[in-house]
Amino acid sequence: MRQQWFGEARFGLFVHFGLYSGAARHEWVQNYERLGAEEYQAYFDHFDPDLFDARALARRAKDTSMGYVVLTTKHHEGFCLWESALTDYTSVEACGRDLVREYVDALREEGLRVGLYYSLIDWHHPDFTVDGNHPRRGDDAERERNAHRDMDRYREYLHGQVRELLTGYGEIDYLFFDFTYPEEQGGWAGKGPEDWGAEELLALCRELQPGMLVNDRLGIPGDLVTPEQYQPTAPIVKDGVPQVWEACQTINGSWGYHRDNHDQKSADLLVRMLADSVSMDGNMLLNVGPDGRGALAPRDETVLAEIGEWMRRHRRAIVGAGHAPFVPPREGVYTRRGARLYLHLFTWPLGFVHLPGLAGEATYARFLHDGSWLRMSVTDPEQQADYLTPAGEAPGTLTVHLPVRRPDVLLPVIELTLRS
Structure with a gap:
């Protein structure tokens, strides 16, 4: 205490x-x-x-x-x-x-x-x-x-x-x-x-x-x-x-x-x-x-x-948040507060960030700084031949789609709502 x-x-x-x-x-x-x-x-x-x-x-x-x-x-x-x-x-x-x-x-x-x-x-x-x-x-x-x-x-x-x-x-x-x-x-x-x-x-x-x-x-x-x-x-x-x-x-x-x-x-x-x-x-x-x-x-x-x-x-x-039991992507780290998972993007990827282990766990994604929605998709192994589809990820990987331009904040953060 x-x-x-x-x-x-x-x-x-x-x-x-x-x-x-x-x-x-x-x-x-x-x-x-x-x-x-x-x-x-x-x-x-x-x-x-x-x-x-x-x-x-x-x-x-x-x-x-x-x-x-x-x-x-x-x-x-x-x-x-x-x-x-x-x-x-x-x-x-x-x-x-x-x-x-x-x-x-x-x-x-x-x-x-x-x-x-x-x-x-x-x-x-x-x-x-x-x-x-x-x-x-x-x-x-x-x-x-x-x-x-x-x-x-x-x-x-x-x-x-x-x-x-x-x-x-x-x-x-x-x-x-x-x-x-x-x-x-x-x-x-x-x-x-x-x-x-x-x-x-x-x-x-x-x-x-x-x-x-x-x-x-x-x-x-x-x-x-x-x-x-x-x-x-x-x-x-x-x-x-x-x-x-x-x-x-x-x-x-x-x-x-x-x-x-x-x-x-x-x-x-x-x-x-x-x-x-x-x-x-x-x-x-x-x-x-x-x-x-x-x-x-x-x-x-x-x-x-x-x-x-x-x-x-x-x-x-940050405040009231702590360690999350998920392996973060190479681009950053996770913090967690209750049913919210926060991805702090230390580096800015081109178009997508892939989140292993979160398919079926995350129900909504948005930028934290402005609350703006971000599209999510799950890797489908049958579409791996499509050169416009993210490849090299394990089937069932959750992908968050990002704008090309990095948000103008010190550190972009994605907020993911997890199933309760």
């Missing part, structure tokens, strides 16, 4: 925002450039998100037919977007605003599910030991200093902050932890579930928010799995059990605002990725990184608006 709303929603918005947004060169800039606390302090001193508008963000998600949003309450840099009693490294100290409060209130006004991201990593905390992901990993003296850092104290801090988030903002629908890395890197030990007190932390989540989803990145099983920056090629199954899953994807390869990264995915590619995820019973969580003032970049606004227009006409092929 905890996962029911999630499987219905299918599409969510990820929002990465923090001090790295002002740096404008990737959310891992502190790691990549090995910036010390003194160098990184400039981004705290100049943090002024005057254009961060949580209501506008929530409306954009809703207009794009997204059912939930996940905000980075604290990323690896350790900067918190809420008024934490456990640190002064917060947005309230930097700019006088509790951005988590603004965000949660805005989502509830729009009827969206509330997701919070929380990084298990903290490069700012004095007791977080230096490891292979830490900005100070190149300094051998840090190995000696690690002996004086206390991960027990850090665990207490981590659990305390999670308690703050789960008791201070009402009902939370989804908590996205990030991330566990037990493997040794560059001679430095990694961090596993025992470093986070993962079992106790998950128990705390269940106690405080029993209806909340928790992802799989504590290093122990959660409620869903979260493949990142790649698309699975089949429904995810583990030990014979289908898994709830969510593909986490960026628009341009960077999670945080990256001013000079123009490796932008097109709206039609992102829509294909979304349909592909749903066809395999998965969700897609699509990321945006607001800029240093808190606004979405115009290029991201444009992409989301294009996707929103496609979703306005094709929403029911």
Whole structure:
């Protein structure tokens, strides 16, 4: 029951925002450039998100037919977007605003599910030991200093902050932890579930928010799995059990605002990725990184608006839909919602699309974007010699007849009514 709303929603918005947004060169800039606390302090001193508008963000998600949003309450840099009693490294100290409060209130006004991201990593905390992901990993003296850092104290801090988030903002629908890395890197030990007190932390989540989803990145099983920056090629199954899953994807390869990264995915590619995820019973969580003032970049606004227009006409092929037990044609993928089967045409065929196994199953076909009828026929083996008749298909194959010109939408979808 905890996962029911999630499987219905299918599409969510990820929002990465923090001090790295002002740096404008990737959310891992502190790691990549090995910036010390003194160098990184400039981004705290100049943090002024005057254009961060949580209501506008929530409306954009809703207009794009997204059912939930996940905000980075604290990323690896350790900067918190809420008024934490456990640190002064917060947005309230930097700019006088509790951005988590603004965000949660805005989502509830729009009827969206509330997701919070929380990084298990903290490069700012004095007791977080230096490891292979830490900005100070190149300094051998840090190995000696690690002996004086206390991960027990850090665990207490981590659990305390999670308690703050789960008791201070009402009902939370989804908590996205990030991330566990037990493997040794560059001679430095990694961090596993025992470093986070993962079992106790998950128990705390269940106690405080029993209806909340928790992802799989504590290093122990959660409620869903979260493949990142790649698309699975089949429904995810583990030990014979289908898994709830969510593909986490960026628009341009960077999670945080990256001013000079123009490796932008097109709206039609992102829509294909979304349909592909749903066809395999998965969700897609699509990321945006607001800029240093808190606004979405115009290029991201444009992409989301294009996707929103496609979703306005094709929403029911995505929201509430899932995997269909039919083998799709080579031109695309199926999603299914009740007695409706949706064929998402990734490539546009000439004149016909052949659908094995659907003869006698489908009673009506139409384009979803405009509701226009499409003729269907079933292959007759006695007519195979007719050079104007589709050939090479098995007898009984259902064929849908298509216009030569591809519809002017990001991704054409055929809706097929199935016999009940």
